[in-house]
Amino acid sequence: MSSGAFRSRWVRLTRPPADLASERRRSYQIFIHIYLFAIAAHLIYIPVFAAIDIVALSLLNLACIAANIVAIVLHRHGQCPQALLTKLVSATTLIIATGMALGDETGCEYFFFVLLFEVLISDLARRLKLLLSLLVISLILATEHLLFGTLGNWPYSSLSRELLYSLNVVVTFVLFTFIVLQVYAITETTERRFRIDATHDSLTGVLNRRAIFEKSERYWQAGHPFALLLLDADHFKFINDNHGHSVGDEVLRHLAQLLGRTLREADFIGRVGGEEFLVLLPDTSREEALGVATRLRNTLSGSPCRLESLDLAVTVSMGLALSSEGDKLRDVVDLADRRLYLAKSSGRDRLFAQGGESRETELGEGVTARLLHETPSADNA
Numbered sequence: 001m002s003s004g005a006f007r008s009r010w011v012r013l014t015r016p017p018a019d020l021a022s023e024r025r026r027s028y029q030i031f032i033h034i035y036l037f038a039i040a041a042h043l044i045y046i047p048v049f050a051a052i053d054i055v056a057l058s059l060l061n062l063a064c065i066a067a068n069i070v071a072i073v074l075h076r077h078g079q080c081p082q083a084l085l086t087k088l089v090s091a092t093t094l095i096i097a098t099g100m101a102l103g104d105e106t107g108c109e110y111f112f113f114v115l116l117f118e119v120l121i122s123d124l125a126r127r128l129k130l131l132l133s134l135l136v137i138s139l140i141l142a143t144e145h146l147l148f149g150t151l152g153n154w155p156y157s158s159l160s161r162e163l164l165y166s167l168n169v170v171v172t173f174v175l176f177t178f179i180v181l182q183v184y185a186i187t188e189t190t191e192r193r194f195r196i197d198a199t200h201d202s203l204t205g206v207l208n209r210r211a212i213f214e215k216s217e218r219y220w221q222a223g224h225p226f227a228l229l230l231l232d233a234d235h236f237k238f239i240n241d242n243h244g245h246s247v248g249d250e251v252l253r254h255l256a257q258l259l260g261r262t263l264r265e266a267d268f269i270g271r272v273g274g275e276e277f278l279v280l281l282p283d284t285s286r287e288e289a290l291g292v293a294t295r296l297r298n299t300l301s302g303s304p305c306r307l308e309s310l311d312l313a314v315t316v317s318m319g320l321a322l323s324s325e326g327d328k329l330r331d332v333v334d335l336a337d338r339r340l341y342l343a344k345s346s347g348r349d350r351l352f353a354q355g356g357e358s359r360e361t362e363l364g365e366g367v368t369a370r371l372l373h374e375t376p377s378a379d380n381a
């Protein structure tokens with residue numbers, strides 16, 4: 001099997017089932033890896049015990065592989081406690097049998113600590129976790145003092161005992177390291193996914209309303225100059241009503257993609273309403289922001305939203321405001337909003353970068369007309 005095929009099978013096996021609750025996914029991924037690491041470790045011991053002629057222990061390792069496979073199946077079906085218990089019982093039986101067959105000083109009791117660690121990081125109920133931990137600790141003491149010391153009988157040279165001891169130490173160490181690294185990596189990935197979910201709009205992939213406002217607030221607090229461009233798709237209700245909501249969604253994704261392609265790396269895009277986007281342009285003068293808006297408009301007019309049976313032309317109206325135009329961030333946002341409103345009321349598919357200073361803009365058609373009259377057509381990009 002090529003390494004690519006092996007990796008894709010590994011990924012498929014360790015990927016949580018789609019219907020698994022999100023708070024269970026992290027633990028699922030960690031434990032599937034643990035079962036797989038355990039299978040790999042048992043595979044190492046089968047030839048080792050066969051080589052020193054203790055076939056029963058080879059068979060017991062084989063049985064543990066089967067138990068880990070059962071644990072994987074149980075875990076995939078959401079039966080996590082049963083899965084972990086299957087693994088614990090089989091591993092404990094093997095450790096005790098190995099200790100009894102080979103005596104102490106072979107280091108097999110170290111595997112109890114791996115089991116204890118697995119119990120502690122599992123998502124079992126706290127009481128069950130404590131109970132199982134106590135059980136594992138009792139087993140460590142009992143086997144160390146009662147079983148291994150009395151029943152052990154190493155029939156080979158002391159060199160092979162030392163080799164087995166070294167192997168056990170190395171395998172315990174490797175298991176610990178792999179499990180800890182895996183826990184860390186999966187926790188990181190899960191946290192990153194939750195962070196992205198918390199800050200991004202699930203439909204378009206751009207920042208969500210809270211995240212874009214927080215980002216703007218941070219620039220505002222730092223006294224960093226910026227421009228805010230508020231965009232709203234024109235006649236979006238018409239698109240929804242005539243082509244369906246899923247086409248509307250596709251148009252929103254198309255818009256977000258175009259914005260992403262047109263803007264700089266340093267700019268931020270957020271979806272702040274149904275069909276409304278806010279773009280934060282750091283260190284951008286009015287002229288530069290006008291250039292960005294013009295570029296955006298040109299890109300949009302040259303790139304209709306391609307759907308299966310039609311190309312849908314989309315236009316946007318925009319309101320631009322600079323951070324220097326307000327005493328508070330809220331003022332700047334409101335100004336961009338009023339200019340967007342002006343762009344809408346004066347025919348759509350245009351940008352307003354001036355006017356709208358008076359809050360009266362929001363009061364109605366008559367006032368809007370007055371403001372429009374006061375706002376020269378040069379405002380339109």
Ligand SMILES: Nc1nc2c(ncn2[C@@H]2O[C@H](COP(=O)(O)OP(=O)(O)OP(=O)(O)O)[C@@H](O)[C@H]2O)c(=O)[nH]1
Pocket residue numbers: 203232233234235236237238240244245246247248249252273274275344348
């Ligand atoms: N497909 C889709 N539609 C949405 C979403 N969020 C809001 N809408 C719709 O967007 C439409 C917005 O309509 P309006 O506010 O009247 O705006 P408009 O039709 O674009 O008109 P103007 O803005 O004046 O050009 C409504 O029909 C909402 O139901 C969404 O996530 N997906």
